[in-house]
Amino acid sequence: MKLTGLSVSMQGEAILQDVAFHLHCGEIVALIGPNGAGKSTLFRSILGQLPYKGTITFSPAGGPAIRLSDGSATGGKRPLVGYVPQAPSFDRGDPVSVLDFFVAATAKWPVWLPIPRKYREQAAASLARVHGEELLDRPMGGLSGGQLQRVLLALALEPVPHILILDEPLSGVDIEGEHQLLEMLDELRTQYDLSIFLSTHDFATLDQYADKVILLDRKVLKMGSPDEVLSSPEFYQTFHLRMGKGGEHQ
Numbered sequence: 342m343k344l345t346g347l348s349v350s351m352q353g354e355a356i357l358q359d360v361a362f363h364l365h366c367g368e369i370v371a372l373i374g375p376n377g378a379g380k381s382t383l384f385r386s387i388l389g390q391l392p393y394k395g396t397i398t399f400s401p402a403g404g405p406a407i408r409l410s411d412g413s414a415t416g417g418k419r420p421l422v423g424y425v426p427q428a429p430s431f432d433r434g435d436p437v438s439v440l441d442f443f444v445a446a447t448a449k450w451p452v453w454l455p456i457p458r459k460y461r462e463q464a465a466a467s468l469a470r471v472h473g474e475e476l477l478d479r480p481m482g483g484l485s486g487g488q489l490q491r492v493l494l495a496l497a498l499e500p501v502p503h504i505l506i507l508d509e510p511l512s513g514v515d516i517e518g519e520h521q522l523l524e525m526l527d528e529l530r531t532q533y534d535l536s537i538f539l540s541t542h543d544f545a546t547l548d549q550y551a552d553k554v555i556l557l558d559r560k561v562l563k564m565g566s567p568d569e570v571l572s573s574p575e576f577y578q579t580f581h582l583r584m585g586k587g588g589e590h591q
């Protein structure tokens with residue numbers, strides 16, 4: 342995927358200005374920036390949910406270059422983009438099971454009717470992709486942050502897209518859940534040559550999984566390896582940290 346000169350305005354205010362970068366096949370790119378930087382707006386533009394200026398070009402492996410303008414284009418048999426939204430909160434006592442949720446989302450089957458065996462098998466197979474078979478009959482409200490992310494991830498992989506976008510997948514996930522999720526993303530990108538583009542406020546783990554980091558605050562302020570971005574003056578200025586002469590923060 343290649344973005345050039347991407348700009349978005351809302352109600353006369355420039356939300357994104359001249360954003361440009363490449364996302365290569367099988368690459369994991371992390372998007373960081375302060376609150377209100379435009380991270381979700383960038384995702385919504387890529388998903389074709391917002392009007393924008395500039396170009397977003399998709400060149401799925403083995404397929405023709407496809408320009409997405411309304412979010413409906415597909416790259417061959419696989420959809421271009423899958424999306425894992427910020428995790429919704431479920432009431433602890435909510436009786437809706439993972440199976441109910443999955444089938445309602447994928448097959449549009451109403452939750453109050455008995456679920457046919459074929460839908461149960463399909464949901465189990467989808468959850469198996471994220472090693473979550475055992476979650477099938479659990480209530481959504483009883484899942485941990487990491488388990489909920491895995492269910493949402495399984496949904497976004499049905500069917501497996503070329504590019505997977507995740508909006509703050511690590512928020513509300515404990516350290517062990519975060520480790521599992523990152524391992525799973527790494528496994529999925531290798532298995533499906535999936536490009537992964539995610540936003541996060543967790544900078545400590547970036548160097549464990551991200552090939553590239555983009556620091557955004559309405560514009561791209563810095564782009565590079567986790568080390569390059571996290572040690573840059575732009576990073577320190579954006580997050581109001583003070584930097585010593587040698588580049589070390591004080």
Ligand SMILES: Nc1ncnc2c1ncn2[C@@H]1O[C@H](COP(=O)(O)OP(=O)(O)OP(=O)(O)O)[C@@H](O)[C@H]1O
Nearest residue numbers: 351352354356374375376377378379380381382383
């Ligand atoms: N529908 C809208 N109309 C007007 N302004 C909007 C709209 N949606 C978002 N904005 C503004 O766009 C800016 C960027 O918002 P966005 O949600 O993309 O930021 P973000 O980086 O995802 O923030 P966060 O880290 O808090 O989730 C904010 O100033 C927000 O107020």
